[in-house]
Amino acid sequence: MDLQRIKYFLALAEQLHYWKTAEKVNITQSALTRQIQSLENELGLQLFERNKRNVKLTPAGKFLKEKWEVELSELEYIHQFAKQIHLGERGTITIAHPDSISASIMPDILAKITQAFPQLQIKLVQVLYENQLDFLKNYKIDLAITRDITSEQGIKSKKIYSDHLALVVPLAHSFKRFEDLSTESLKAQKFILPTKDEGSSYSEIIQALFKSYDFVPDVFLHSEFGSTIIALVRKGLGIAILPDSYMHHQSPDLRFIPLPFKTDILINWRADDHNPVLANILKLVFGD
Amino acid sequence: MDLQRIKYFLALAEQLHYWKTAEKVNITQSALTRQIQSLENELGLQLFERNKRNVKLTPAGKFLKEKWEVELSELEYIHQFAKQIHLGERGTITIAHPDSISASIMPDILAKITQAFPQLQIKLVQVLYENQLDFLKNYKIDLAITRDITSEQGIKSKKIYSDHLALVVPLAHSFKRFEDLSTESLKAQKFILPTKDEGSSYSEIIQALFKSYDFVPDVFLHSEFGSTIIALVRKGLGIAILPDSYMHHQSPDLRFIPLPFKTDILINWRADDHNPVLANILKLVFGD
């Protein structure tokens, strides 16, 4: 059954006149007659009660007019919706990102996305560092924003930002500026650091930092969660090293002392992911 | 857009394999390929992500699979429903009938209808005698059961039943049997009779009855409603003449004395009414 036929039927059901209807839908009266006839045959019922003079809907025709009108407009809506999905204007994308950037570049990225594609549904999730790539490969997330470089097969990555590491100390602490730091003064500190992850490029940078001062830090606590670390530093339990993105989190009683070490933020996605939503987002993020 | 195409799409979306699907839906792989292609063109989007080796739904395709499945089954249901309307198995019919038969032949008729066509919706209405034909012609009712013969243009009628008139008296009344009646004894009675309607064949029969006894009755009250008349007789306010169908109404303290006058019950409908529901009901009522 052709939907076009149903449209012809609806037009005729409105006009109840073959000639006028045929003209309106841009076919000849003969074609219209046959379209209606074949529609009737296909359904095995009569749609119109007609003689050579008058056209009138049968009860079944009246019923179908009402139902088909609804059904067709539903279909039209569905097709529009599908088109939007095709164009990547509609759909869902799940993004994992580290806590550190949730107050710095994430708001910018999200603002850009929602402005360009207001119909998009974005799910933000927190994923442990070690799970990020697994989740990406297993379609649990579509986009992973990380500080780690990966050379995994089938995953594409691109740097979108880089920030400096910073030493985080309470306001009252004796460290005020970078120049206050020395191997001696650092050795005396208790450190709160991120979980040391084998092969994580982020923890390698931190290790490189300590190596530049040529000592092994006294780490009394590891945590994967920046906000936990910040809370502990604020309580005076130690000092930390964090990306200076955390400065954007409101922490009035802390001091961030920038260090000459940079940490990159990368965006990772499946190379074979053809979801148009992803393509749009990547275009948006790299576009300018 | 042909619904058949959508069915092909759904089959392929299930199998994700052109050859197997083509075999299943009884066309060649080449035809299926082209059907999907033209569907994609028509919608302006891609349904499958495919190379020479694998077939996979795109996000839009996945969305449409779900939606179309629902929509198609809805359409199928609608078409079945319409078919039932066409066959007169489904729909609404409005019937007017006199109060007198609501406990005699109406239950039989209604039982027959609901048994044969359980999906039918029947509306019963009470209409004043004088309005019956008007309502019928103006599509306010579809079937009028009356005691009056009509020769109205465009209305068809057929007798379905006839019952006797009966004299209705309180049990204590001196009239016990038909033989008790005489012109003299009748003259002494007070009568409660139906509204005298010009040209109504029913009131003509009652007039004929009195003429056979050769007197003019003392009518102290007219009412169109049989149940009102019965209530008045029970209170001892007079005696009445009613169709003996009223015997089926529970009236323990009344006596019905059958009279040798018959009154017909007719069923009336519009001659140009092609509603299949009507045809079915007429067939049922006259069928046996």
Place this chain on the structure above:
DNA sequence: ATTTATTAATGCGTATTTTGCATTAATGGA
């Protein structure tokens, strides 16, 4: 009663679309 105007159905030739067959081209696995 007869004529006229209107209008849905239909016969027929043409144009368009769809189909099947055979072949091609791409791809994953041995």
Place this chain on the structure above:
DNA sequence: TCCATTAATGCAAAATACGCATTAATAAAT
């Protein structure tokens, strides 16, 4: 590197849809 698999495509045949002209039925006008 070769082979098996499988979606796409060229082409001719079949099916379908279309428009034109005509027909048949009917309501309105005379």
